[in-house]
Amino acid sequence: MSTQAANPLATEFELELDKPLTAYWIAILRVLTGWWFFHSGVTKLIEDGLAYSYGPAYMQQMTGTALGPIPVWMGNNLAWLIAPGVPLFETLIGLALMAGLLTRLASVGGVFFMTLFWIGNAEFGHGVVNSDLMGLLLFVTVLVLGAGRYYGLDAIVEKMQFVKQNPKLRYILG
Amino acid sequence: MTDTTDIVDRIAMGLSGALFLLGIVVLGLVELVAGKPYSPAPLTNDAGEVIATPLIDPTIRTGLVIAAILVLALWGLYKVATPYAGGTATRRETAATE
Numbered sequence: 728m729s730t731q732a733a734n735p736l737a738t739e740f741e742l743e744l745d746k747p748l749t750a751y752w753i754a755i756l757r758v759l760t761g762w763w764f765f766h767s768g769v770t771k772l773i774e775d776g777l778a779y780s781y782g783p784a785y786m787q788q789m790t791g792t793a794l795g796p797i798p799v800w801m802g803n804n805l806a807w808l809i810a811p812g813v814p815l816f817e818t819l820i821g822l823a824l825m826a827g828l829l830t831r832l833a834s835v836g837g838v839f840f841m842t843l844f845w846i847g848n849a850e851f852g853h854g855v856v857n858s859d860l861m862g863l864l865l866f867v868t869v870l871v872l873g874a875g876r877y878y879g880l881d882a883i884v885e886k887m888q889f890v891k892q893n894p895k896l897r898y899i900l901g
Numbered sequence: 902m903t904d905t906t907d908i909v910d911r912i913a914m915g916l917s918g919a920l921f922l923l924g925i926v927v928l929g930l931v932e933l934v935a936g937k938p939y940s941p942a943p944l945t946n947d948a949g950e951v952i953a954t955p956l957i958d959p960t961i962r963t964g965l966v967i968a969a970i971l972v973l974a975l976w977g978l979y980k981v982a983t984p985y986a987g988g989t990a991t992r993r994e995t996a997a998t999e
Contacts, residue, residue: 793964835977842970851959852942856925860966867973894985898977 750877757874758825760865764837765821768814777811785847792846816840827879830869832899837866873901905986913976917969924965928957 771779786802786809801809816836823833841863850857868874875881881900890896932955938944941959943951 791960793960793967835974838970842967846963846967849959851940854929854940855959855962855966856929867970895981897985898981 753872753874754827754878756865757827757830757869757877757879760837760862760869761821761824761826763821763862764817764840765825768817768819768821771814772818775814777815779810779814782806782809782813786843789843789847792849794843794846798843798847824869824874827875827877827881828884829899830875830879830881831873831901834866834870838863838870841866873897875901907986909979910976913972913979917972917976920965920969920972924962924969928962928965932956 775781783802783806786798789798789802792798817840820833820836820840823829824837841859845857845859845863848859850859873881876885884890885897885900890900932941933939935956937953938955941955941957941962943955944953946952
């Protein structure tokens, strides 16, 4: 651990966070963030199935944001993807994080969603650092830490031969 | 342990970090010093009339944060496109489950 103390960022995408308390908390952080998205997605699935029409409508009203015309264009042209995609991907991202499987890939999806929510909700009455941004930061944290390696399935998957032969898979596992 | 960060990694971390801090902290301080409203949302009176507008458009601050995220995303794509430099496949990242 003396090496880690000298260099907390052991290698570019790795942290040897093998102390029990740290590992425990990273796992808790990952699972609770996953539940947050799973609950959000699965309740939409229960209510609207794969026809979540509020999704495209939400994007269409996102005018005058830092994302320019992109959200409105998406709302107008990608409704076929957004309506089923929002509940489905929220659910899958949540499941992936809770299981700790494909954690980094799922976290990228979470960052994408939370960026749109942060910009779209624009609830800045108490500052730009609001709950949407904190959610975004949670996904980035889970991604950076490779949180699936702590009591998650990615820890098992990364030991498999095909991952050892294709180490770049660690960029979407972890 | 070997430090495998290269110049691209350092630029990505430095640039994205600078953009994050500029968008959130530095411009937040500027807005604070400029007086009400202290948050990037217009201040209204009881009648709903706008009595003070933020000095810095929130689009600018959110745009800086989005730019920071884009830098990280591009960095990720760069890492995928270039040879893996993460060391051996038998590191101790799975220790917590052992």
